[in-house]
Amino acid sequence: xxxxxxxxxxxxxxxxxxTLIELLVVIAxxxxxxxxxAGSLLHFRRRAVQSSCREEVRRLAVALExxxxxxxxxxxxxxxxxGLSDNDINAGNESLVASLATKKxxxxxxxxxxxxxxxxxxxxxxxxxxxxxxxxxDDALREYIDxxxxxxxxxxxxxxxxxxxxxxxxxxxxxxxxxxxxRTAAYHGLTTFQIWSCGPNRINENGAGDDIGSWQx
Numbered sequence: 001x002x003x004x005x006x007x008x009x010x011x012x013x014x015x016x017x018x019t020l021i022e023l024l025v026v027i028a029x030x031x032x033x034x035x036x037x038a039g040s041l042l043h044f045r046r047r048a049v050q051s052s053c054r055e056e057v058r059r060l061a062v063a064l065e066x067x068x069x070x071x072x073x074x075x076x077x078x079x080x081x082x083g084l085s086d087n088d089i090n091a092g093n094e095s096l097v098a099s100l101a102t103k104k105x106x107x108x109x110x111x112x113x114x115x116x117x118x119x120x121x122x123x124x125x126x127x128x129x130x131x132x133x134x135x136x137x138d139d140a141l142r143e144y145i146d147x148x149x150x151x152x153x154x155x156x157x158x159x160x161x162x163x164x165x166x167x168x169x170x171x172x173x174x175x176x177x178x179x180x181x182x183r184t185a186a187y188h189g190l191t192t193f194q195i196w197s198c199g200p201n202r203i204n205e206n207g208a209g210d211d212i213g214s215w216q217x
Contacts (some may be wrong), residue, residue: 020206025176034172046200053197054212057184060152060195063100063110070106074193075099077159079141083127086141089165092154094141096195099126100197101134108135117142120169124213144185145213153204154195160187166204179207 006085018026068074075098076082078091083100097117100110119140129139134140143151150168153176167173177186178194188194188207201208207213 018161024054050212051201053147053199054216055213057152057172057195057197060096060100061193062195064096064195066106067109070104074156077154077156077162077164079125083128084132084141085123087123089121089123089167090141090143090151090162092156092159092176093143094150096121096152096154097127097142097144098134099130101132101136103133103135112144116147117143118145118151118169119143120167131214132212140193146199148198148200150198150202150204152195152197153206154193156193157187157189157191159195167203172206174204176204177206179213180213180214188213 038118054155064074075095077095078086078088079095079098080086082095086145088092097112101108101112104161119142121141125139127139127140129136134182145151145168150171151166153164153166155162155164157178163175163177166176179196180187194214195209196207196211196213199206199212201210203209206209207215
């Protein structure tokens with residue numbers, strides 16, 4: 001801000017300026033405003049990522065319904081049921097990816113974001129993957145991870161009550177089990193499936209807490 005002039009007797013003027021204390025006050029106010037703005041932007045960005053994940057879970061659910069229409073059932077909870085090798089880690093997610101990536105019938109059923117396809121446990125399906133006619137050019141059993149880097153958890157309804165191990169790259173395995181409604185004590189998606197993200201905190205809560213599940217509004 002430019003200096004200002006204070007009129008004095010005899011027509012002269014004295015140039016005024018901010019004192020050190022005034023400058024410090026101004027700097028403090030600006031810092032507070034910047035902090036508030038940055039905090040608001042971070043909050044809205046987090047909300048946007050959560051909304052994006054929620055929409056992706058919905059799209060995966062629609063893809064699973066389309067798959068059932070063509071094949072008569074939802075993908076199984078393990079790749080063993082697809083006739084492939086399975087190390088019992090990320091099996092539900094790998095089965096979901098393998099099934100939705102098929103080119104049979106009206107497939108592929110979902111357009112995966114390539115950067116979020118991983119093989120955290122480095123397992124492979126073997127030569128029988130050719131029978132799946134999938135879009136991939138190798139036999140790696142890939143997982144699809146959420147925006148925070150954790151594999152989506154998937155269960156076919158016939159496997160509710162069973163436990164499954166999941167693991168993100170560089171993380172310790174965690175155990176998942178199909179979640180139940182607090183209101184009815186019945187499984188969510190009782191006759192269909194459950195798929196959920198572990199949410200921003202990356203901690204599996206079986207569809208509770210900040211997890212984002214296919215049955216949620």
